[in-house]
Every structure is written in structure tokens, then in C-alpha cells.
Amino acid sequence: MLFNSIEFAIFLPIVFFIYWFILDNNLKLQNAFLLLASYLFYGWWDWRFLSLILFSTLIDYFIGIKISQTESESLRKRFLGLSIFLNLGFLGFFKYFNFFTESFANAFTLLGQEINPISLNIILPVGISFYTFQTLSYSVDVYKRKLSPTKDFIAFSAFVTFFPQLVAGPIERATNLLPQFYNKREFNYNKAVDGLQQILWGLFKKVVIADNCAVYASQVFNNYEVFSGSTLLVGAIYFAFQIYGDFSGYSDIAIGSSRLFGFDLMQNFNYPYFSRDIAEFWRRWHISLSTWFRDYVYIPLGGSKGSTFSKVKNTFIIFMVSGFWHGANWTFIAWGFINACYFLPILLLEKNRVNTDTVAQGRFLLSFREAFQVLSTFFLTVIAWVFFRSASITEAFGFLERMFSNSFFTKPKTFDETLPFLILFFLCIEYFQREKKFGLEFKDFSLPRPIKWGINYFIIWLLFWYGGSQQEFIYFQF
């Protein structure tokens, strides 16, 4: 069920009510109930995939225990290897089987040999890329002795399937989320109110910004040959806001929903479009995934230590694998490759940790230099998004070629007179709140209640009045 669906609007209050009013003061029952609710939530997509997530849970639960019970380093490694093999094996099969067979066949075709690849009608289980990485992080952290394995199967299962973040993240670390299932949760009024505010903001980003941008972005990308260069740029910008609104909106709803139940999830987006360079962008965009890759792939490979060749190699590996994680298409790998090309000069010049604070921190306006940096970083990400969105590499190049043709200097079509203003309104809120956790966080404001409620009513009015036609969350396909 989508977060902006009527089913979820009914599901969430019922779960909330039972969790706090009926099961209050009973930790084990609360965990069991969350597990049941999460299975119901996941099964609503497709009940056939419940067995897969259950199997994945069982594997890592028992492997975690086995790793901790074994003193032999080689045996511990083998258990970890088994966890990695099984988890990535499932992911590889469901997500990448057809990609590899078709690419293999295409490679043979290029060599003049036609072969018929085996193509299976595989349905991609929703959220597999997310919960697989989450359970893998558990196994690795147990192996590294960062975390004691749990013997509480219910708590562990609830951690794996926790419904707010199950299908599109944030990808939680066991060290952060799992202990929260052991500790008694007390209802906290301020936390719950904050949670609702964050859900509201997430809905605004998804329903008003992302879904409206999606309609025009699709029109542009599906028919790029007929539009002018300037209109293609507008379409690419709409996609940039579609994917940001969609994904960060989902994360906000996930984090807000979790807070209603007394859980704290990690921040997943930290105003990435106000980044002053690409390195900063990647510290602010999809934080849970980028830190996962940093900790479990990049650092074990050697990270940015070692020779220049090693740095270059590791950077390309990490970005291209990250691109590949997003989907079984060369366009995602190309997107990763482009980001690696952006990032590498900054890394080699050791300027990747220059902008670690928030832009215009403590000030109201950006300086000209900062404005230039923000705009040029945004422009670079928009170019990269063209590859992410296009159906093929050829189309992406075609899109860019047409975008940078003479028609780039003509008046663009904006499709909708209101949408640019909605995006501007959204950016103003985000800029003004850039040092907060989310756009509607009122914590440091001593605003009177009528004004706070007025703002909330206004946002709700925008949801109903400007809610676009329902689009599935983009990241569900990953």
C-alpha cells in the first residue's frame, strides 16, 4: 500500500491505536504486533514475497548466532560468506538475471554470433534491495563484533520487516535500529507531533511536488525529439525534483511514522540540492545507501587511502556499483560512472571535505560564490539524472544532444503555470529550514498554535488542491 493511499490512512491509525492503547507496557507483544503489521503491509503488495523475506530473516538470524558461537576465524568467515552469498544471490537472481543473460547475448551478437538468451518472467519483489542490505549489515556487524547477535527472533524479524522503512528505506543499521526493539518505548507527545509534521511534509513532497513533476518529466523524456533544448532542460529539472520529492518524501513519511511508534530512524536526505560541490551532494543524498557502501564496500577496498590508482579504482567501483544497485540497466551504471567522474577531481585534489557545514550557515542569504556553487552542482546532477531517467544510453545521449542544440536558447515550455511556483515555494521552505531535520520542523520556533495549525492546514489544502495523479514511488522499483 502506498503511503498516500486510503488503505495506509486506515492501516496506520489502527496499528497506532492497538500498539499504544492495547499493547502498551508489553514490549514483547508490541514487537510481535509490529511484526504482524509489517507482514500485512508487505503482503498487501504481493503475498508471494512474504516467504522470501521470511527466508532472508531466518538466514541472517541463524547465521548471526552461528558466527558469535564460533571462535574459529575461518568458520566465522564462511558463515559470513554464506550470508552474503545467499542475500546477494536472491538479489542477483530477482533483479539482475535477465540483465546479465541479455547483456551476455548482446555481447555475442557484437562478435557476430547470435544466441538466444534464457529470459525468465521474474517479478522483482518490492523492497528487496533495501531489506537485503539491511540484513547484510547485521551479519557483517556481528562478524566484526560491533554488535552482539540477538536471540530474540521476534525482535529481529520486526527489525528486518519494520513497515515504515521496509520497501524504500532508509536502510537502517542493526546497531541503530535493533537495540530500539529491546528497549521499552514510552509514548512521547512531542515526538509523536514531530512525527506527524514530518509525515505531512513528506506527503507534500511526494503528492504535490513529485507527482506533478512526474507528469511533465514523463512527457518530455518519452518524446524528447519533439521538444526544444530549453524545454528538455525544464523536463530534466522536473525529473530532478520528481526523484527528490518522491524519495525524500517517502523517507520523511517513513521516519515520521516510526516516530509515532517511538522509533528513531536515520536521516536519509539533508537538503542535497543546496550542496556546493558533488562531494557534499553525496553526503546529503540517500545517506543510508551511500554510508552503507562507504562502510561495507569502499573502506574494505581501501577507501581513499593508498595510491592514486587505488583511489581512482575504488571511486569508480563504488559509484558504479551504487548505480547498478538502482537497477538492471546500463543507464544506471552510466549514471554512477558520471558521478564518479564528477567526484574524482575533488577527491584527488583533496577538496572533498571542504564544505562540511550547511550553506550560508547562520546567515540569511547565500553569497554570490555560494549561489554559483549551488547552481552549478545542481546543474551537474541534472545532467547525470538524464541518464538515470532515460530508457537507454542512446536515448540519454540523444536527449543531451538535443538539449544543447541551438534550441536551448528558445523560450521553454513549462507545461503548467503553477508548478514552477510550487517548486519555488518548496525550495524556499527547504532553504529556510536547511538546518533542521525536515522542512516543517517547528522545534525552535515559538510560534503560536493558530499559526502552526494554519501552516499545517495550508499544506493540507495544497495536498488536496494540487495533488497530482497517483504515481508509484520511484524507488519501489529498486
Add this chain to the structure above:
Amino acid sequence: MKHFLLKFLFFLAPIFLVTLTFYIFHFKYWPADKITNSYSLNEKLHFLKGIGNVNVLGFGSSITFNNLYSQEIVEQIDSSFVNASSWGIKIEDFAQLAKVLNKRFQPKTIICISNVMDFTKSDLGLDKDNINHLFGDRVVPTNLFDRYYFKHALSNKENHNISNFYTSLKFDQWGGVPLTAKDFKIDTNRWNEKLDFTKIDSTCYYQLNQLALYFEKENIRFIFVLSPSTASAKKNDYSVTIAEHKQKLRDVFSQTHHLIIDFSEENWGDSLFVDYAHLNENGARLLTKKIVECLNNN
């Protein structure tokens, strides 16, 4: 916790009351179920719910919707008739819907009045899911914030009661929408539009061919009419481009017994139009009379 719940319910109360008031106020003309992304198609599907099999089916875009005069068909050809057209239906959509329409109405004759704009890419978003539900049971809305219902609730009453504007959905009893000539609110931009052959999607010809062959196999007589347009809608190279288009259409229908009726190069007075391609009631009556004459002669 109780304090939180009470406050939250108190916060929601005005929203609930406003929404309920809005619904009650617009209840009588509440938009039809959102089965597709097309407002007019959804309204037309609602209209068609009570209608059974027909002998003659009108189907196509707004050109068929407005330019096919129902009374003339009913009086001169067959009283068992319905116009199932709606705005924005392209050849691509027609091809997708052919089997569903045949199963639903089991027509013996289908009339489609077309112009070049029907041969462009569709943005209706029809897919297998919603095609199968087109004539099904009530659709329960799933999106909490879909403005579709609110947006169209505001104008639905007017659309169903006026016939002197382009958005008229004042269906006659057979589903057609003749546009009143008197006091019609002409839009200059629409009047000045041109027929643009450069936007044709060539796959439409293939789709139309498949459609024609399907109807031939099902013993359905398919009448494909090339609609007239205003003189100003025709660009300087019109005679060349329309000739190419017509040749392709002849190739499309060559292996069938269907009929093409061509009014595309005739000069019809501006007083018969409401814009570059849509006829008013007088124009629609005249066009349909001529279609009937051609049918009787064939």
C-alpha cells in the same frame, strides 16, 4: 496519549467538515469514477453503464464526439445507436479498446470520424488493468489526495448543462454532444490552430490496419470518415500532406471491405465550425447527413 489523540482529532475535524460540506454541495454532479486519466472518457463510461448491445457504434476522439449527429443516425440508419467517443482518443487507444468495445456492444457497424490529430501519440495512459475495468464495477478511489474529483466537481455541473462551450458534456440520449451554434464562446487560439502532419506517429497506420483487419474478421462494418476543417486550419502544403495521409489510409484499408468517406478537402463555411476542426450542431447535422447519403449509395 489521550491528549495527543484528542488534539489530533480536533485538528482533523475542520478538514473532515470542509470535505464533507464540499461533497454534499456537489453531490448531484459528483464526477464519475476515475477509471482512466481522461475526464471525458470517465464521464462517458458512466453514461454507457445502462446501455446494452447496439447495432451502430460511434467511436473516436472529440471529432466523433461532436461531429457525429446522433439524431440523423438514429432516424436514417438504425435506432440502435450509441456514441461512445470521448476527447483525446487516438488511433492507438482505439486499437487497444477494439476487443473490449466489440465484446461490450457487439455492434454491426462502427463509425469513426477522424482528423490528423488522431494519429499522434496517446497520453490517456490506458493499460491492461484499466481496460479490463472499463465497463466493470465501481472503482474505489485509492489515492487520498487525488485532486481529480475536487477539480472536476467544480465544473461538472456546468459541463453537463451547457452546450455552448468546448467542454460540454451535455450528452444527447445516445451519448453524442452537439455543440450549439448560437452564443457559442469561440476561443481564438483553438480557432487558429492548424492541422499538423509533422506530429503524426507512423505506427498509428499499422495500428489502424490491425483494427480494420480485426473488424473485418468480426464482420463489423467499419466506416472511417475524414472530417472537414476550416480553410484557415490548412497549411500551404496541405494538398500534398493530406494526399500522402490518404494514400496511407487507402493502403491500411486495402485488404478489407470497409468504407472511407472523405471530406478532408472540401471547403465548408466557417459558420459551421466552433474551432479549426470541431463542427457546431448545424455542421454536425450536415456532415452526418452526407455520411448517411454515402452509406446509402454504397
